[in-house]
Amino acid sequence: MTAITATAARARLRTATNLRQWVGLLYVLPAVALVTVFFVIPLGMTAWMSLHNWPLMGEHSFVGLDNYVAILRDTRFWNALKFTFYYTMIVTIAIFAVAFPLAIFIEKPRPLTNLYRTAFFMPAVVGFASASLLWSWLLNVDSGLFSPAAYDLGLTEKKVNLLATFQPAFWSIIAMVVWKVAGFTMIILMTGLQSIPQDLQEAAVIDGAGPFARFRAITLPLMRRTLALALILSVAGSILAFDQFYIILRGGPRNQTLTAVYWIFNQSFVSFKLGYGAALSMVLLVILVALSLVQLWLLRKPEGLD
Amino acid sequence: MRRNNVKTMLAKLALAAAVIGGGLQAASAETANIWVRADGSNFMPRIVDAFNKAHKDQIKLDIIPNAEIIPKYGAAAAGGTAPDALSLDLIYTPSFAAAGQLEDITDWAKSLPYFASLSPAHVKTGTYKDHIYGLPFSADASVLIWNKKLFKQAGLDPEKGPTNWAEIEADAEKVNALGGDIKGFYFSGNCGGCNIFTFTPLIWASGGDILSEDGSKATLDSPQLRGAIDLYRSMVKKGLVPEGAQTDTGSNFFAAFAGGKIGISPSGAFAIGALNTQYPDIDYGITFLPGKDGGWSSFAGGDNFVVTKGTKKIGVVKQFLDFAYSLEGQTILAKYGSLPVRNDIAKDALKDLDPRYQVAAEAMAKGKTPYSVVFNDLINSANGPWTQMVNEVFFGDDVDGAIKNAQDTMQSIIDQAPNK
The missing domain is CATH 3.40.190.10 (Periplasmic binding protein-like II)
Incomplete structure (x- = not known):
C-alpha cells in the first residue's frame, strides 16, 4: 500500500517535473526562435558561403578551404586588422579616460546633476552614421566648422585640411567617437559606482585612507564586473568599427584607415566576392570571441570573493 | 442552405476573377522594367516618357543611386527579381558579361542597319569573347x-x-x-x-x-x-x-x-x-x-544598355532601344545631358543645341575607354x-x-x- 503510494507519488513528481520543464521550454521558445532565425542560421549560412567561390552575380562553386588559404596571403587584410587593433586600443583608453571622471562627477547628487547626465549622454542616442555625417561636415576644410573657425580666429595661417594626413584625420575620428560613446560608458560606470556600499568608503575614511587609496583599494576592485562589461562593449564595438571610417574618411588618407570590417565590406560589395567576405567574417568572429574570453578571464572574480 | 450560399459566392468570386484576369490579358500591353543609375536621372525619364506616349508596350523606370546599382542588381538577380534591362556604366559590361548575367544580343545588334556607326568605345566594352552583350545608350566624354x-x-x-x-x-x-x-x-x-x-x-x-x-x-x-x-x-x-x-x-x-x-x-x-x-x-x-x-x-564614358539573361520582355526592350536610336530619341538624349551614340546622325541630333556640344561630340567619337x-x-x-x-x-x-x-x-x- 505504502509502496504503491510512494511509486505513484514519484511518478506524479516526475510528470510534474517533466511538465515544468516543457513549460519552461515554452517560455524560452520565442527567444530561441529569435536567436535561431537571426543568429544561428545566418552564422551557419556565412560558414557555408565561406567554403565557396560565391560571386554577387553568377554561379557559385565549392572551393573547400581555398578562401581561408587566400586570407593568409592577403596582406591588406592583415594590415587592416593591425590598424583596427591600434584604433581599438587608443579609442578604448580615450573613452575610459573621459568616461571615468565623468562618471565620478555625476555619481553624487548635486545641483543640476540630471542636466549634466542628460547632456553627457545625449550623443550616445545619435546613430553612428548620422554622427559621422555631422562630423564629416564639421571637419570639412572649406565649408565646415573647425578649420574655417581656426583660420578666422587667426590660429592658423591658412585653412588646414584636417582629413588630408593620417595623424589629424585619425585623431579627429577618435575625438568624434569619444564624443559619441563616452556618455554611454559613463552611465555603465556610474551604475557600478553606485553599487558600492557607502559604509565601506566611510570605514576607509575613518581608517585614514586618502581619496586615491580609496579609489585603488575599494572602488576599482568592487567595479570589476562593471569594468568588464564596459570594456568588452567598448572593445567589441571598436573592432567592428566601420561607419565613421567609411563616411568621414573613405578609408583614407591613402587607405591608412581601412578597418577589418571595411575590408570585408570592400571584398563583398565592391569586389563582389561574397564567399571571400564570408571567410574574412569568420576569421574576425574567431578573433573577437577569443578577445572577449581573454578579457573575461582577466577580469574574473578573484578567489575567495563572492 | 448556408453552404449553398457560400458555394454561390465562391462561384461568383471565381467568375469575377476570371473576368478581371481576362480583361488584363485582353489589354495585353507588356511592361518592361528598366534601371538606370542616378547619373541618368536627367535624360532617362524624358526618353521613357516619350516612348510610353508613343507605344502600346510600356517601360517602367527605376532610378538607383550610383554607388548602389551594382550590389542592388546583383542581389535582385540572385533573388530572381532583376529588371528586364538596365543602363549600365559601360566599364562594368565586361564583368557582368563574364558573370554570365547578360543576354547575348549579338545577332540582333548586327542586324541593326546603323550598327557600324554606334559609338566604338561602347561596342568595344560591350563585347566579351566576341559576343555582344551591351549596346551604347548614353555617352559622356571628358x-x-x-x-x-x-x-x-x-x-x-x-x-x-x-x-x-x-x-x-x-x-x-x-x-x-x-x-x-x-x-x-x-x-x-x-x-x-x-x-x-x-x-x-x-x-x-x-x-x-x-x-x-x-x-x-x-x-x-x-x-x-x-x-x-x-x-x-x-x-x-x-x-x-x-x-x-x-x-x-x-x-x-x-x-x-x-x-x-x-x-x-x-x-x-x-x-x-x-x-x-x-x-x-x-x-x-x-x-x-x-x-x-x-x-x-x-575618355569615352557613359552607359551601355544590357539585357538580363532570360528575360521574357525582350521584345519591349528592343522596341525601346530602337526608339532611343531614332533621331527623335537621340535628340531627347542630347538635349538633357547625354551625347548622341549614333555617329551617323549625331550632327542632326545636336543641330539646334549649344554649339559647345560639337566639341564634346568630337571628343566622344575619338575617345578611348580602358x-x-x-x-x-x-x-x-x-x-x-x-x-x-x-x-x-x-x-x-x-x-x-x-x-x-x-x-x-x-x-x-x-x-x-x-x-x-
Missing part, C-alpha cells in the same frame, strides 16, 4: 572647361582655351593671381573615377597608357604618366588648387567649377547641360584635354590602387614609391581575377 569671365579679368583671351600642358599651368597661374577666393585649377584629388575620366586623357594624348589594350598588363611606369603628374604637382605646389581638392572624393567634381571661382577644370560633356540649366550665369568655354605638346584625347573585367577594383574603388596612387602622387612626397606600389597592386589584382 573635356577641359574654362571660365571666360575670369580669363578676361586676368587679361587672357577669353575665347582661347589652353592647348598644351604649359598653357594650362600658365593660364591657371594668371587666373590664380586675381587672388581672394579665386583659384586657377580644380580636380578631385581623392577620386579614382574622376581621374580616370579626366587625368588619363592627358597621358593618352601624349602617347602613354596605364593599361595594355586587352587589360592584361598595368603599364603605370611611363614618362607620360610622370609628366602629367609633374604638371598637377607643380600646380598644387604653387597653390593654384584649393585645399579641399586633396580630400575630394568626387562630390565637388562639378560643383567646384560651377561656383564660378575656378579658372580651369577638367570635366565632362555632362557639364554643358548642367551648367546651361542650373548655372546660366557662368560663361564658360569647352576644349579638348590636351597632350604635353598639343594633340588631345578623351577595358578590364576588374575595372572597379583597379580604378573606381575608393580604396583601390589607382585612387590611392593619384592622391599620393599629386600631394604626397614619394612619387616613385606610390607608382611602384600601384603598379604591383594593379597587376596582382589583374592576375587574380576570375575568368579574365
Whole structure:
C-alpha cells in the first residue's frame, strides 16, 4: 500500500517535473526562435558561403578551404586588422579616460546633476552614421566648422585640411567617437559606482585612507564586473568599427584607415566576392570571441570573493 | 442552405476573377522594367516618357543611386527579381558579361542597319569573347572647361582655351593671381573615377597608357604618366588648387567649377547641360584635354544598355532601344545631358543645341575607354590602387614609391581575377 503510494507519488513528481520543464521550454521558445532565425542560421549560412567561390552575380562553386588559404596571403587584410587593433586600443583608453571622471562627477547628487547626465549622454542616442555625417561636415576644410573657425580666429595661417594626413584625420575620428560613446560608458560606470556600499568608503575614511587609496583599494576592485562589461562593449564595438571610417574618411588618407570590417565590406560589395567576405567574417568572429574570453578571464572574480 | 450560399459566392468570386484576369490579358500591353543609375536621372525619364506616349508596350523606370546599382542588381538577380534591362556604366559590361548575367544580343545588334556607326568605345566594352552583350545608350566624354569671365579679368583671351600642358599651368597661374577666393585649377584629388575620366586623357594624348589594350598588363611606369603628374604637382605646389581638392572624393567634381571661382577644370560633356540649366550665369568655354605638346584625347564614358539573361520582355526592350536610336530619341538624349551614340546622325541630333556640344561630340567619337573585367577594383574603388596612387602622387612626397606600389597592386589584382 505504502509502496504503491510512494511509486505513484514519484511518478506524479516526475510528470510534474517533466511538465515544468516543457513549460519552461515554452517560455524560452520565442527567444530561441529569435536567436535561431537571426543568429544561428545566418552564422551557419556565412560558414557555408565561406567554403565557396560565391560571386554577387553568377554561379557559385565549392572551393573547400581555398578562401581561408587566400586570407593568409592577403596582406591588406592583415594590415587592416593591425590598424583596427591600434584604433581599438587608443579609442578604448580615450573613452575610459573621459568616461571615468565623468562618471565620478555625476555619481553624487548635486545641483543640476540630471542636466549634466542628460547632456553627457545625449550623443550616445545619435546613430553612428548620422554622427559621422555631422562630423564629416564639421571637419570639412572649406565649408565646415573647425578649420574655417581656426583660420578666422587667426590660429592658423591658412585653412588646414584636417582629413588630408593620417595623424589629424585619425585623431579627429577618435575625438568624434569619444564624443559619441563616452556618455554611454559613463552611465555603465556610474551604475557600478553606485553599487558600492557607502559604509565601506566611510570605514576607509575613518581608517585614514586618502581619496586615491580609496579609489585603488575599494572602488576599482568592487567595479570589476562593471569594468568588464564596459570594456568588452567598448572593445567589441571598436573592432567592428566601420561607419565613421567609411563616411568621414573613405578609408583614407591613402587607405591608412581601412578597418577589418571595411575590408570585408570592400571584398563583398565592391569586389563582389561574397564567399571571400564570408571567410574574412569568420576569421574576425574567431578573433573577437577569443578577445572577449581573454578579457573575461582577466577580469574574473578573484578567489575567495563572492 | 448556408453552404449553398457560400458555394454561390465562391462561384461568383471565381467568375469575377476570371473576368478581371481576362480583361488584363485582353489589354495585353507588356511592361518592361528598366534601371538606370542616378547619373541618368536627367535624360532617362524624358526618353521613357516619350516612348510610353508613343507605344502600346510600356517601360517602367527605376532610378538607383550610383554607388548602389551594382550590389542592388546583383542581389535582385540572385533573388530572381532583376529588371528586364538596365543602363549600365559601360566599364562594368565586361564583368557582368563574364558573370554570365547578360543576354547575348549579338545577332540582333548586327542586324541593326546603323550598327557600324554606334559609338566604338561602347561596342568595344560591350563585347566579351566576341559576343555582344551591351549596346551604347548614353555617352559622356571628358573635356577641359574654362571660365571666360575670369580669363578676361586676368587679361587672357577669353575665347582661347589652353592647348598644351604649359598653357594650362600658365593660364591657371594668371587666373590664380586675381587672388581672394579665386583659384586657377580644380580636380578631385581623392577620386579614382574622376581621374580616370579626366587625368588619363592627358597621358593618352601624349602617347602613354596605364593599361595594355586587352587589360592584361598595368603599364603605370611611363614618362607620360610622370609628366602629367609633374604638371598637377607643380600646380598644387604653387597653390593654384584649393585645399579641399586633396580630400575630394568626387562630390565637388562639378560643383567646384560651377561656383564660378575656378579658372580651369577638367570635366565632362555632362557639364554643358548642367551648367546651361542650373548655372546660366557662368560663361564658360569647352576644349579638348590636351597632350604635353598639343594633340588631345578623351575618355569615352557613359552607359551601355544590357539585357538580363532570360528575360521574357525582350521584345519591349528592343522596341525601346530602337526608339532611343531614332533621331527623335537621340535628340531627347542630347538635349538633357547625354551625347548622341549614333555617329551617323549625331550632327542632326545636336543641330539646334549649344554649339559647345560639337566639341564634346568630337571628343566622344575619338575617345578611348580602358577595358578590364576588374575595372572597379583597379580604378573606381575608393580604396583601390589607382585612387590611392593619384592622391599620393599629386600631394604626397614619394612619387616613385606610390607608382611602384600601384603598379604591383594593379597587376596582382589583374592576375587574380576570375575568368579574365
